[in-house]
Amino acid sequence: MSPPDLSRKICLVAGASRGVGRGLARALGEAGATVIVTARSSETGPRTEMRPEAIEDTARMVDAAGGRGHHYLCDHRSERATDALVHWTLRRFGRIDVVACSVWSGNEGYDGERYPDGAGWGTPFWRRSAEPYLGLLEAGPLPALLLARAVAPALVAARTGLLALVSFGTEDYLGDVFYDSAKAATNRLTLAFARELAPHGVTALGLSPGFVATERARDLGQEVHATESPLYAGRALAALAADPDIAARAGAVLHAGDLARIYGFTDADGTQPERFRVGP
Numbered sequence: 001m002s003p004p005d006l007s008r009k010i011c012l013v014a015g016a017s018r019g020v021g022r023g024l025a026r027a028l029g030e031a032g033a034t035v036i037v038t039a040r041s042s043e044t045g046p047r048t049e050m051r052p053e054a055i056e057d058t059a060r061m062v063d064a065a066g067g068r069g070h071h072y073l074c075d076h077r078s079e080r081a082t083d084a085l086v087h088w089t090l091r092r093f094g095r096i097d098v099v100a101c102s103v104w105s106g107n108e109g110y111d112g113e114r115y116p117d118g119a120g121w122g123t124p125f126w127r128r129s130a131e132p133y134l135g136l137l138e139a140g141p142l143p144a145l146l147l148a149r150a151v152a153p154a155l156v157a158a159r160t161g162l163l164a165l166v167s168f169g170t171e172d173y174l175g176d177v178f179y180d181s182a183k184a185a186t187n188r189l190t191l192a193f194a195r196e197l198a199p200h201g202v203t204a205l206g207l208s209p210g211f212v213a214t215e216r217a218r219d220l221g222q223e224v225h226a227t228e229s230p231l232y233a234g235r236a237l238a239a240l241a242a243d244p245d246i247a248a249r250a251g252a253v254l255h256a257g258d259l260a261r262i263y264g265f266t267d268a269d270g271t272q273p274e275r276f277r278v279g280p
Contacts, residue, residue, distance in 0.1 A: 001264045003235070004242030007032035011098040011241070012089060014076050014147050017041040018053035019214040020166055021102030023230025024237050025058050028098070029067030031238045036089055037062065038074040039103075045073060049108055053215060076103045076143035079150075086150040096154055098241045100207075101147045102166040106139035106182060112220035125177040136178045140167070141185040148193050148204070159201035162241055165190050166233065169208040169253050172278050187253050194251030203246050206253035209233040210276025227276050232256050232267040239263035 011028045015021040017039035028035045037058045041047040047054060055071040062069030070092075074085045089096055109116035119128040144165050155161035167186040174180040186206070193204035211217075212233070213226035236259040240246055243263075257275035259265075266272050 001266065003027070003031040003265075004238055005032060006098075006238060006241055009033045009097040009241060010089075010093045010095055011035045012038070012086075012096055012100070012151070014038050014074070014099075014101045014143065015103035015166075016058045017048075017055045018051065018058075019102070019104075019216065020209055020212055020230050020233050021100075022053070022058045022061065023212075023232070023234040024100050024102055024166070025069070025234070026061050026065050027231055027234025027238045028241070029062035029065035029069060030235075031242070032066055033098070033238075033241075034068040034070070034093065035059075035062045036070045036072055036093075038072045038076070038085055040073070040075050042071070042073045048105065051215070076101075076147060077105075077138055079146050082143075082146040082150045086147075086154070090154055095158060096151055096161065098162045098164070098237075099147065099151050099155075100164045100166065100237055101144045103143035103147075104140045104166075106136050106179065107216060108139075112222060121179075122175050133178055133181070136182040137185060140182050141189060144186055144189055148189070152193075152197065152202070155197070155202045156200040161202045162246060163193060163197065163202065163204040164237055164240065165193075165204070165206050167206050167208060167253060169255055174278055190253060191251045198247070198250050201247075203250045205240070205246075205249050205251065207233060207237060207240075208253050208255045208276075210255075210257060210273060228256065228273045229268045232260070232273065235265040235267075236260065236263075239265055 013025045016037035059069030059071040168183040170184045190206040210227040236256040255275040
């Protein structure tokens with residue numbers, strides 16, 4: 001299936017130096033969009049956890065895919081930095097059509113078995129310190145809120161636009177109290193944003209990938225368990241951005257595997273992985 005035509009769209013992808021965010025940016029590039037990619041990791045500055053990936057790499061991938069990539073260094077945990085990013089984008093491009101927040105720093109320091117405080121994945125809540133909880137909220141839900149409040153005035157003024165929050169479906173318990181709670185908070189923000197933006201012609205929704213073969217998953221030896229590449233969620237976002245009836249999906253947390261069957265796109269290898277489900 002050919003990618004949709006997003007050649008006239010101005011897109012902003014937060015958290016795009018690697019992982020799912022990079023997949024979102026590449027897929028939007030496949031569709032011909034102009035894509036501003038943002039994150040904390042840059043070739044010319046600090047990189048989170050000293051990882052090799054950087055926003056400049058992602059911008060070049062957007063170009064190679066057929067789009068127009070631009071990079072902007074931003075710490076999305078900062079309200080001031082996020083506001084400055086949006087102001088720069090509007091001055092440079094005049095508008096924003098699609099906004100995707102894929103910021104997630106909750107796995108920093110996780111070695112595949114334990115978090116920096118020594119707690120393992122899924123440790124019962126009464127056997128672990130509550131101190132890391134605020135860090136998980138700052139890792140995902142807070143950046144989503146800061147980005148949404150920064151871009152909302154421009155979207156509302158234009159009376160159009162798509163705001164997508166990358167999270168994870170929380171229909172079932174995800175197996176770790178802090179992770180589950182952070183994703184549920186992001187999903188609740190999605191519902192709230194949708195209700196408040198819908199009267200102004202703006203659609204907010206959630207996007208849930210499966211077990212993604214990210215760079216971190218590869219480094220931790222978990223790639224063998226992955227169900228899909230980062231491009232799968234990206235192609236889901238591109239399909240949603242091109243859907244003239246997208247408003248009907250406002251407030252929902254949509255799974256990449258389900259959207260593949262609705263819109264007909266595939267993963268990078270031509271397959272259509274089904275919706276990822278937690279547990280047996």
